[in-house]
Every structure is written in structure tokens, then in C-alpha cells.
Amino acid sequence: MNHPLHIHNTLGGKKEQFIPLHEPHAGMYVCGPTVYGDAHLGHARPAITFDLLFRYLTHLGYKVRYVRNITDVGHLEHDADEGEDKIAKKARLEQLEPMEVVQYYLNRYHKAMDALNVLPPGIEPHASGHIIEQIELVREIVDRGYAYESGGSVYFDVEKYNKTYRYGILSGRNVEDMMSATRSLDGQEEKRNPADFALWKKAQPEHIMRWPSPWSNGFPGWHCECTAMGKKYLGSHFDIHGGGMDLIFPHHECEIAQAVASQGDDMVHYWMHNNMITVGGQKMGKSLGNFITLDEFFTGSHAMLAQAYSPMTIRFFILQAHYRSTVDFSNEALQASEKGLSRLMDAYRQLMKLQPSPASSVAVKDIRGKCYEAMNDDLNSPVVISHLFDASRIINTVKDGNGTMTSGDIEELKDVFRLFLFDILGMKDEAAGGGNYEAFGKAVDLLLAIRRQAKEQKDWATSDKIRNELATIGFEIKDTKDGTEWKLNDR
Numbered sequence: 001m002n003h004p005l006h007i008h009n010t011l012g013g014k015k016e017q018f019i020p021l022h023e024p025h026a027g028m029y030v031c032g033p034t035v036y037g038d039a040h041l042g043h044a045r046p047a048i049t050f051d052l053l054f055r056y057l058t059h060l061g062y063k064v065r066y067v068r069n070i071t072d073v074g075h076l077e078h079d080a081d082e083g084e085d086k087i088a089k090k091a092r093l094e095q096l097e098p099m100e101v102v103q104y105y106l107n108r109y110h111k112a113m114d115a116l117n118v119l120p121p122g123i124e125p126h127a128s129g130h131i132i133e134q135i136e137l138v139r140e141i142v143d144r145g146y147a148y149e150s151g152g153s154v155y156f157d158v159e160k161y162n163k164t165y166r167y168g169i170l171s172g173r174n175v176e177d178m179m180s181a182t183r184s185l186d187g188q189e190e191k192r193n194p195a196d197f198a199l200w201k202k203a204q205p206e207h208i209m210r211w212p213s214p215w216s217n218g219f220p221g222w223h224c225e226c227t228a229m230g231k232k233y234l235g236s237h238f239d240i241h242g243g244g245m246d247l248i249f250p251h252h253e254c255e256i257a258q259a260v261a262s263q264g265d266d267m268v269h270y271w272m273h274n275n276m277i278t279v280g281g282q283k284m285g286k287s288l289g290n291f292i293t294l295d296e297f298f299t300g301s302h303a304m305l306a307q308a309y310s311p312m313t314i315r316f317f318i319l320q321a322h323y324r325s326t327v328d329f330s331n332e333a334l335q336a337s338e339k340g341l342s343r344l345m346d347a348y349r350q351l352m353k354l355q356p357s358p359a360s361s362v363a364v365k366d367i368r369g370k371c372y373e374a375m376n377d378d379l380n381s382p383v384v385i386s387h388l389f390d391a392s393r394i395i396n397t398v399k400d401g402n403g404t405m406t407s408g409d410i411e412e413l414k415d416v417f418r419l420f421l422f423d424i425l426g427m428k429d430e431a432a433g434g435g436n437y438e439a440f441g442k443a444v445d446l447l448l449a450i451r452r453q454a455k456e457q458k459d460w461a462t463s464d465k466i467r468n469e470l471a472t473i474g475f476e477i478k479d480t481k482d483g484t485e486w487k488l489n490d491r
Contacts, residue, residue, distance in 0.1 A: 003373075003376055004017055004018070004376060005017070005018040005056075005060065005375070005376045006018065006376060006377060006378055007053075007240075007270055007272060007378050007379070008272065008324060008378050009270045009271060009272070010170060010248065010271040010272065010273050011169065011170055011266075011268075011270075011271045015377075015378055016270065018239075018270070020062065020239050021237055021238065021239055021269060023062075024061060024062055024063050025062070025063050025064075025065065026057050026062040026063070026064045026065070026239050026240070027064075027065050027067075027234035027235065027238035027239045027240070028050070028053070028054065028057070028064055028065070028066045028067070028234075028238075028239060028240040028241075028242065029067045029068075029069075029226065029229075029230045029233075029234055029238065029240070029241045029242070029268075030046065030050045030066070030067070030068045030069075030121070030241075030242040030243060031046070031068075031069065031226060031242070031243035031244070031247055031251070032068040032069045032070050032071065032124070033070065033071065033105075033109055034071040034072075034075045034086055034087070035070060035071070035072060035087070035101070035102050035105040035106045035109060036086045036087050036089075036090040036101060036102075036105060037090070037105060037286060038105065038108055038109075038112075038293040038294070038295060039108070039109045039112045039113075039293065039294050040284065040285075040286070040291035040292055040293045040294060041277050041284055041291065041292055041294065041297065041314070041329060042244070042276065042277045042283070042284040042285055042291060043109075043294075044112075044116060044277075044294060044314060044315075044318060045244070045274050045275075045276075045277055045318055045323075045327070046242065046243060046244050046274050047113055047116065047118045048116060048118060048315055048318045048319065048426075049242070049274040049318075049323040049379075050066075050068075050242045050272075050274075051117075051118045051119055051426060052319070052323070052379055052381060052424070052425070052426065053240070053242070053272070053379060054066050054119060054121075055119065055423065055424050055426060056375055056379065056424055059419075059423065059424060064122075065122050065123070065233070065234060066121040066122045066123070067121060067122065067123045067124075067125065067229065067230065067233045067234060068121040068123075068124055069124070069125055069126070069127065069225060069226060069229055070102075070106060070124060070125070070126045070127070071127050071222070071225065072087055072098070072099070072102040072126050072127055072128045073085065073087065073098075073127050073128045073209050073219055073220070073225075074127055074201075074219050074220045074221055074222045074224070074225065075087070075222045076222065077089065078287070079222070079250065079251070081197060081198040081201070081221065085098075085207070085208075085209060085219070087101055087102060087209070088207065088208045088209055091208065092208075098208055098209055099128075102126075102128075108295075112294040112295065115294070115298065115311040116294070116311045116314060116315050117311070117312070117315065117426045117427070117428050118426070119426075123233050125229045125232075125233065127220070127225035127229075128209070130225065130228055130229050130232065131211045131219075131220065133228040133229065133231075133232050134220040134224040134225060134228045135200070135211075135213050135214070135220070136228070137199075137224055137227055137228045137231075137258065137262055138154055138199045138200050138213075138215075138220070138224065139214065140261075140262040140263075141156065141199060141258060141261045141262050142154060144261055144262065145157075145160065146160060146161050146257075146261035147199055147261070148192065149215050150190040150191065150192075151190050151202060152202030152215055152216030152218065153190055153198060153200060153201050153202045153215070153216065153218065154198070154199045154200040154215050155190070155191050155192070155196040155197065155198055155199065156196055156197050156198075156199055156254070156257060156258070156261070157192065157193075157196060158175060158193055158195045158196050158197070158257070159175070159179075159192070159193050159195070159196075161257055161260075161261055162175045165257070165260050165261075167195075167253070167257055168253065169253075169256060170248055170249070170252055170253050170256055170271060171248050171249035171252075171253050173249060173253070175195060178195045179193060179194060179195050197221060197223065197250065197254050198221035199220070199221045199223075199224055199258070200213055200215055200216070200218055200219075200220055200221060200224075201218045201219055201220075201221060202215070202216035202217070202218045203216070203217055203218045203219060207219070222251070223250070223251055223254035223255055223258060224258065226241075226251070226255050227255050227258040227259050227262075227267070230255075230267060230268075231259075231267060234267075235267075236263055236267055237265075237267055237268075237269070238267060238268065238269070239268075239269050239270060240268070240269070240270045240271075240272055241255075241267075241268040241270070241271050241272070242271075242272040242273070242274075243273060243274075244273065244274055244276065245273040245274065245275050245276060246276065246283065246285075247273070248273060252271065255268075256268070273324070274323045274324065275323065275324050275325055275326045275327070276326055276327075277326075277327050277328075277329060278326050278327070278328045278329065279304075279328070279329050280328070281328065284329065292304060292305065292329070294311075294314070297309045297314055298310070298311060304331075305331065306331040306335075307331070307335075309334050309338065310338075310430050311430075312341060312427055312428055312430050313334060313337055313338045313341060314334075315426065315427065316337050316338075316340065316341040316385075316427065317333065317334055317337040319381040319382070319385065319425055320337060320340070320381070320382050320385060321382060322378075322379075322380055322381065322382055323379060323381070324378070340385075340389075341427070343389070343392060344385075344388055344389065344392055344421065344427075345429050345431065346392075346487070347391070347392030347395045347396060348395075348417050348421070348429070349429075349441065349487075349488070350395050350396065350399045351395050351410065351413055351414060351417065352414070352441045353399075353441070353445075354395070354398055354399065354405060354410055356405060356406055356407035356409075356410055357404035357405060357406060358406065359404065359406065360403075360404060360405050360406050360409050361403045361404045362394050362397055362398060362403035362404070362405060362409075363394075364391075364394060364405065364409040364412060364413060365390070367387050367388075367390065367391050367413070367416050368412070368415075368416050368419075368420075370383075370387045371384045371387050371388075371416065371419075371420045374387065375424065381425060384420055384424075384425065385425070387420075388416075388417065388420060388421055391413055391416060391417070394413070395413065431474075431488045444470075444475070444486055447466055447470065448466070448477075448484050448486065450462075450466065451463050451466040451467065451484070452483075452484065454466070470486070474488055474489045475487070475488055475489070476488075476489055
């Protein structure tokens with residue numbers, strides 16, 4: 001391998017070598033969904049980004065403890081400290097228990113993640129299951145003098161914190177500017193300062209989800225859960241905290257402030273953020289109403305979609321861009337991804353059928369080394385994909401009879417595809433039912449061998465039946481002077 005893994009740390013704004021605190025262990029916390037609606041393309045991006053990181057760290061030999069939370073309480077509308085809880089509002093509108101809403105959408109989220117071949121985290125804690133830890137966190141911040149009670153609610157004292165530490169260290173925001181820019185909001189009279197944020201909220205009589213605390217019957221602020229659960233499962237100092245770029249402020253900024261106020265320093269070594277999915281240059285999100293759910297992509301049932309797109313097309317589309325660059329949704333871009341993925345899968349299938357030669361006439365360059373180099377450079381998945389396309393061109397040259405490869409070269413390319421396309425990028429061959437293409441290909445070859453035997457015995461009925469049945473389920477069978485070739489039509 002070339003130089004070691006470097007990742008971009010938002011805190012400091014530059015790439016840094018990844019050195020875990022307790023090698024070979026690596027701790028990773030990623031902000032998961034607020035489960036009050038179906039997952040959309042914007043939710044797929046962080047899931048796939050940090051799945052790529054999880055897969056690669058595991059491949060490098062780290063024992064990764066991967067925690068991804070489920071927000072099921074305390075996340076109020078417009079990410080504010082006032083208004084209705086997003087889950088409770090959905091429950092009220094649908095006349096359900098809040099936990100019915102949570103379970104329904106969580107089941108659907110998991111189903112979508114499975115379809116995208118996103119590996120499940122090792123721990124998936126719920127905010128509502130960690131109220132005690134969040135109350136303890138708030139108590140520590142109050143005891144250290146960085147929070148105050150007001151009318152049964154508890155608020156973080158940004159101004160006092162900023163005298164010793166720096167609020168805005170992650171986002172680069174200036175507290176004075178924030179204070180002057182914050183308009184007067186309902187409920188702000190409880191706060192000493194408009195920039196202060198809620199650690200605990202007293203529940204109004206109509207609020208469904210509430211717990212007893214030293215301050216009131218209420219619920220935790222949205223930002224508390226990640227600090228409390230990160231500390232519980234990964235310790236007071238851990239390696240990586242990830243999420244979407246839209247969480248840098250206020251969510252992750254508040255998390256840093258809570259950690260520092262409660263224990264004197266930040267818990268997190270590397271802060272990593274994926275960029276946004278945009279539609280016509282605007283962030284895709286529920287608040288703007290411009291989102292397309294993953295289910296709608298898979299079925300093609302949204303007005304903005306020209307067709308259905310498979311889960312692997314969606315995954316490939318996201319990985320074709322670097323995780324820190326924006327990805328603008330368009331049917332043209334998705335169709336291009338579909339064609340590109342089809343070319344890669346077709347090349348892999350051809351590779352499985354290549355016959356080795358005593359000598360190579362094509363240059364099988366160090367594709368493995370180049371793929372490692374790209375991954376070590378802040379998970380540069382588009383460059384990895386470009387190297388796999390280079391490998392595909394070599395395979396097609398040999399397949400077309402314009403070159404030869406030794407068995408060693410063929411095995412090397414098979415291994416590179418298995419490692420980078422399937423294990424690390426997490427792609428599945430959907431045409432092979434997402435399973436083991438090698439076994440699948442051997443099964444087809446066996447059928448064609450039986451067909452060849454039938455032809456030799458002049459059993460035309462069996463020969464035709466095998467060819468016709470394979471054609472019906474999407475196989476293109478071509479008899480040539482060198483034998484029978486087959487190809488699976490992806491659509």
C-alpha cells in the first residue's frame with residue numbers, strides 16, 4: 001500500500017492521517033435519521049458514505065465499533081427549541097402512539113438500507129432509551145456552571161462558555177454575529193441570550209412524550225442525545241463523528257460545546273461531513289418538499305422520475321462523486337450511472353469467462369495499488385471507479401480477441417474487482433440476484449453444457465427449450481464457431 005489513510009477533518013478544515021486513539025480499535029459515531037417519514041435520497045448519502053468508511057476501516061484491519069443513533073424524541077420542527085416534536089406531530093396527525101410512528105418508519109428505513117447494501121451499525125441506540133444518560137449530561141453541564149434553569153427548562157449558556165472556550169469552532173461562526181442576527185422568537189424570553197440552546201425542555205400539557213427530571217417533567221433537547229450516547233458507547237474520547245454537512249451547525253457545534261462544558265475537552269478526534277444531494281441547486285430535504293423517497297426511486301413512482309432506478313444504481317450514483325462534493329439529482333445523471341454500472345458488471349462477467357494464455361499481451365497495470373491510493377486519499381471513490389473502468393477496458397480488449405492475459409493476471413483482476421467493487425464500494429450484482437456471480441455464472445455454463453450435449457445428440461427440442469427459457473428470463477445466447485457466448489441483459 002502507498003501512503004496511509006488520510007481523512008478530511010472538518011475541525012481544522014484539512015486532511016489528516018487517521019491514527020486511532022486505541023489501535024487496533026476504532027470508534028465511529030454517525031448521526032442517524034429522525035424517523036417520522038420515509039428515507040429519501042438525502043438520507044442515503046450519509047448512510048452510504050459512512051458505510052464506505054466502515055467497510056474500508058474494517059478491511060484495513062481495525063476493529064470498528066460503529067454507532068448510529070435513531071432520533072425518536074426531542075427533535076423539534078425547523079431544528080428549533082420551540083414548536084412541536086417531529087415524531088409527536090406525526091403521531092397526532094395519524095392518531096398513533098409516537099412509538100408506533102417510530103417503529104413503522106424505522107422498519108422502512110432498515111429495509112431501504114438493506115436494499116442499498118448498507119451494513120448495519122454495531123449499535124443503534126434510540127434517544128428515548130437513553131433519557132437517564134441525557135439527564136446526567138445536563139446535570140454535569142449545570143454543575144460546571146455552563147447552563148441555567150429557566151421556567152422548568154434548562155438552557156446552555158453560550159456567552160459564559162465562550163469566555164473560556166470557543167463556541168463556533170467547527171462551523172467558523174462568530175458568537176457576537178449570531179447574537180445580533182438571531183431574531184426574537186416565541187419562548188426566547190426564557191433564555192438569557194438568543195444564541196442559547198435547550199438542554200432540557202419542560203413539557204407543555206399537550207406534549208405526549210415526557211419524563212421526570214430534577215427540573216421538570218419534560219424531554220431532552222435534540223443535541224443532547226448524540227453527546228450522551230457517544231460517550232456511553234465509545235467513551236469520553238473517540239475517533240470519528242460523522243454526519244451530513246447540514247448538521248455542522250447547530251447540531252455538531254452544540255455537541256462540541258456540551259462535551260467540552262461537561263468534561264473540559266471535546267470527545268471527538270475527527271469530524272467528518274458528507275455534502276448534500278441537491279435538486280436544481282437546492283438541498284433535497286423534507287422542509288423544502290423537494291425530496292424523492294428511496295422507495296419512489298426503486299419503483300419509479302415519482303413525477304420527477306423518468307423510470308425506476310435500482311438500489312445499486314442509486315448507490316453507484318452516490319459513490320461516483322466524492323463524499324465532500326455536492327451531487328445534483330437528474331434523470332440523465334442516474335441513467336449515466338446505470339449504464340456505467342452495467343459496463344462494470346458486464347466486464348466482471350466477461351472476466352469470469354476469460355481463458356488464460358501463457359503470456360500477457362495487455363498491460364495489467366497496478367490497478368490494486370492505484371485503488372488503495374485513491375481510498376487512502378480521503379475515500380476517493382470516484383477515482384477508484386475510474387481505475388475499475390480502466391480494468392474493464394483491458395478485459396474487453398482480451399474478450400474481443402485483441403490481447404491475451406495469463407492466469408495470474410486474470411486472478412489478480414478478479415481479486416481487485418471482488419475487493420474494491422464488491423467488498424469496499426459495496427456493490428452487488430443485481431442481475432445475479434445480488435449474490436455470488438461466480439456461482440451464478442457456473443450454473444448458466446452448466447445449462448449451456450447440457451444444451452451443447454443435447455445438440456450433439458441431435459436433441460433439438462431440449463436444445464431449443466434451454467435457449468428459449470434462458471432468453472425469456474433475460475439471457476442473450478449467441479452460438480459462435482468457438483462455442484456459445486451468453487450475456488445477461490440488465491433491463
